[in-house]
Amino acid sequence: MKIPDSLTRYGLGKVFDYLDKDPMNNMSKVMDLVNKFAGDTLSKQREAFDNVINDKDSCWHQLIEKVWTQTDPDVLKTVFNNFFVNANLVGWPKQEKMREKYGCNIPWAILLDPTSACNLHCTGCWAAEYGNKLNLTFDDIDSIITQGKELGIYMYIYTGGEPLVRKKDLIALCEKHNDVAFLSFTNATLIDEEFCQDLLRVKNFIPAISLEGFEEANDSRRGQGVYEKVTNAMALLKSHHLPFGISTCYTSVNYKDITSEEFYDKII
Incomplete structure (x- = not known):
């Protein structure tokens, strides 16, 4: 049974609330959940992100922490919902379906x-x-x-x-x-x-x-x-x-x- 997009967005919104309590410590736990939920969707990108958030000495890890802690909280939540959830986790599987339906490329952006x-x-x-x-x-x-x-x-x-x-x-x-x-x-x-x-x-x-x-x-x-x-x-x-x-x-x-x-x- 396919999970409705609205329910997916709601669940991932709750994930953001959990993540925001202690972002850098909870991020790897959230990615474990996302990896289970997302299947093959953007698997290479998720693997690269996993490597970054688990390497606390990397400059990319420090950049993510800086962006998370220094961005307006409401803007950050909207970016999370619209970019990570809608444009990727929800949008990508729908694009794949449309590519198959219409027999042509459907762009990510x-x-x-x-x-x-x-x-x-x-x-x-x-x-x-x-x-x-x-x-x-x-x-x-x-x-x-x-x-x-x-x-x-x-x-x-x-x-x-x-x-x-x-x-x-x-x-x-x-x-x-x-x-x-x-x-x-x-x-x-x-x-x-x-x-x-x-x-x-x-x-x-x-x-x-x-x-x-x-x-x-x-x-x-x-x-x-x-x-x-x-x-x-x-x-x-x-x-x-x-x-x-x-x-x-x-x-x-x-x-x-x-x-x-x-x-x-x-x-x-």
């Missing part, structure tokens, strides 16, 4: 460009070739997400252009699809206090911030003053205990920066 518009003019960016007037409507994006969820897809990634040019629409989509995990590549220059408050409210949107090294290398590509805006945005997100990632484009100008210990120390 959908990547889309809300707009070609951008407030920067970065050297070498392909988006500039398309101008700044191409947009998906709110209804188009809503329809893509709605159809995707029917196929078991709960992970959506925005690129551009600069997606945060459309941040009001993106936040509205987070509200409507509160069971989905959203990640957006962004130059971060449009992240402000109001947007951080929106992220705390919707809880299911994570920025992946473009950073091309230290100030000289970064601004040589993205424009003077952008490095300062980006680092200020990172500090603002951190002060609100909001998760974010870093996206770096490897070039002949910045390779020394982005392969240095100093750069990784700064990101960490």
Whole structure:
């Protein structure tokens, strides 16, 4: 007898509550339970995660502990439910079923460009070739997400252009699809206090911030003053205990920066 998705989500929500009481000590016990429940779903990924959480001296173990203890608790729980539960443990088996039903690939995530518009003019960016007037409507994006969820897809990634040019629409989509995990590549220059408050409210949107090294290398590509805006945005997100990632484009100008210990120390 197949366990209904709603019951699966409820049970895993209770697992999160248990985990949150003592995360790093309980994580291996939770993974034992997940491994029994999940069967062959994402088995290689789960094995890699098991190795990380059981090696307390590894930098990855320390990173997971840092993320868990320094992220806003409500945001963390939503990320757990939408990304780990919906996009993986619930979504993956449904995707497998749909792959068999339709005889084609069903992606784990959908990547889309809300707009070609951008407030920067970065050297070498392909988006500039398309101008700044191409947009998906709110209804188009809503329809893509709605159809995707029917196929078991709960992970959506925005690129551009600069997606945060459309941040009001993106936040509205987070509200409507509160069971989905959203990640957006962004130059971060449009992240402000109001947007951080929106992220705390919707809880299911994570920025992946473009950073091309230290100030000289970064601004040589993205424009003077952008490095300062980006680092200020990172500090603002951190002060609100909001998760974010870093996206770096490897070039002949910045390779020394982005392969240095100093750069990784700064990101960490």
